[in-house]
Amino acid sequence: MKEFEYTGHLHIHSSLSDGNAPVQEIARHAEKLGLDFICITDHNTAEGLKKGLEGWHNGVLVLFGVEINVEKNHYIAFGIRENVPHDDENPQQVIDAVNALGGFGYLAHPVEKGNPFFMKGRCFAWDRWDISGFTGLEIWNFSSLWRIAYNNKMKVLFWYISDPYRAARFPDPGGLAIWDSLSQERRAVAFAGSDAHSFKGRIGPFKLSFFPYEFLLRTINTHILLEEELNKDLPAAREQVFNSLRKGRFFIGSDYLHSTRGFRFSALNNDEDEVSIGQEIAYSPATVLRIVSPSPRGLIRVIKNGRVVYESREQILAFKVLKPGTFRVEVFWRPFFGKPLPWIYSNPIYVRY
Numbered sequence: 223m224k225e226f227e228y229t230g231h232l233h234i235h236s237s238l239s240d241g242n243a244p245v246q247e248i249a250r251h252a253e254k255l256g257l258d259f260i261c262i263t264d265h266n267t268a269e270g271l272k273k274g275l276e277g278w279h280n281g282v283l284v285l286f287g288v289e290i291n292v293e294k295n296h297y298i299a300f301g302i303r304e305n306v307p308h309d310d311e312n313p314q315q316v317i318d319a320v321n322a323l324g325g326f327g328y329l330a331h332p333v334e335k336g337n338p339f340f341m342k343g344r345c346f347a348w349d350r351w352d353i354s355g356f357t358g359l360e361i362w363n364f365s366s367l368w369r370i371a372y373n374n375k376m377k378v379l380f381w382y383i384s385d386p387y388r389a390a391r392f393p394d395p396g397g398l399a400i401w402d403s404l405s406q407e408r409r410a411v412a413f414a415g416s417d418a419h420s421f422k423g424r425i426g427p428f429k430l431s432f433f434p435y436e437f438l439l440r441t442i443n444t445h446i447l448l449e450e451e452l453n454k455d456l457p458a459a460r461e462q463v464f465n466s467l468r469k470g471r472f473f474i475g476s477d478y479l480h481s482t483r484g485f486r487f488s489a490l491n492n493d494e495d496e497v498s499i500g501q502e503i504a505y506s507p508a509t510v511l512r513i514v515s516p517s518p519r520g521l522i523r524v525i526k527n528g529r530v531v532y533e534s535r536e537q538i539l540a541f542k543v544l545k546p547g548t549f550r551v552e553v554f555w556r557p558f559f560g561k562p563l564p565w566i567y568s569n570p571i572y573v574r575y
């Protein structure tokens with residue numbers, strides 16, 4: 223099936239909240255890196271829209287979401303044109319208010335753990351699970367993984383200098399487990415990003431910028447799949463991107479390890495009956511999953527209802543479905559030395575009775 227793939231980066235903070243660069247500068251970095259779109263998600267503000275910053279900045283489509291709440295239960299909402307009052311204690315209010323405005327959203331860094339050496343142990347996890355009506359949750363957040371790792375100054379400094387990707391190589395298993403259990407009951411979209419801030423810091427007399435945007439925007443990207451080319455008209459293009467995000471018509475790829483462009487995952491009964499990531503298909507004895515890895519150095523894992531059911535080093539894989547279920551795919555990157563690293567996480571295809 224013909225699909226048009228566009229690469230973007232989600233969960234970015236600009237100087238409209240606590241990030242350290244204006245939107246225009248972040249868009250310039252994205253353009254240099256060859257991204258098609260970015261979503262700026264500043265804390266509790268719709269200022270970007272009010273300032274007319276939405277739209278194409280040279281070649282990059284800049285869209286806005288909002289990260290709502292303060293100390294915990296952060297909710298990343300898209301598809302709303304105004305700010306929604308935050309309510310840390312009752313995040314269901316926030317979810318409902320976003321839905322009432324026609325928007326949708328994700329639980330940000332839901333299982334983050336704090337540590338005493340970073341911001342005095344502050345962390346921003348979710349503590350309310352009696353919630354409903356959200357689209358999905360964040361499974362891979364670059365900055366959150368570093369917040370968790372920050373338990374020894376020297377270690378962190380060594381890691382940062384030797385390999386700034388190190389703490390974020392593996393998504394949080396807690397988030398993956400919640401996603402897997404949720405997606406067996408209902409459609410649940412996995413979301414990811416860097417939570418980019420480009421923190422300013424100081425070591426002795428030196429002022430430094432940690433994890434600058436130009437680095438983070440190369441890491442955990444979002445590849446949306448469209449049936450048609452991205453429209454040149456802003457409202458139509460916004461609708462296309464947000465629809466893909468809402469329906470889970472995308473995969474997450476760590477383009478830092480190697481480009482993930484070209485990954486495909488579909489399910490088919492015959493030539494006329496084929497669906498792709500984020501869609502549903504009726505089970506038949508002929509149902510097959512088809513997976514294409516962008517590189518022969520991938521290790522494909524087929525995951526059904528949260529459990530690995532097949533693993534393969536083939537680049538193109540056909541997998542026979544024996545029973546309905548929620549199927550998703552992970553691809554690990556096989557480096558020349560060392561163990562395979564998480565590289566691609568697809569959203570599910572739902573094979574139904």
Ligand SMILES: [Zn+2]
Pocket residue numbers: 289296330331346
């Ligand atoms: Zn947050």
Ligand SMILES: [Zn+2]
Pocket residue numbers: 233235289330417
């Ligand atoms: Zn954030």
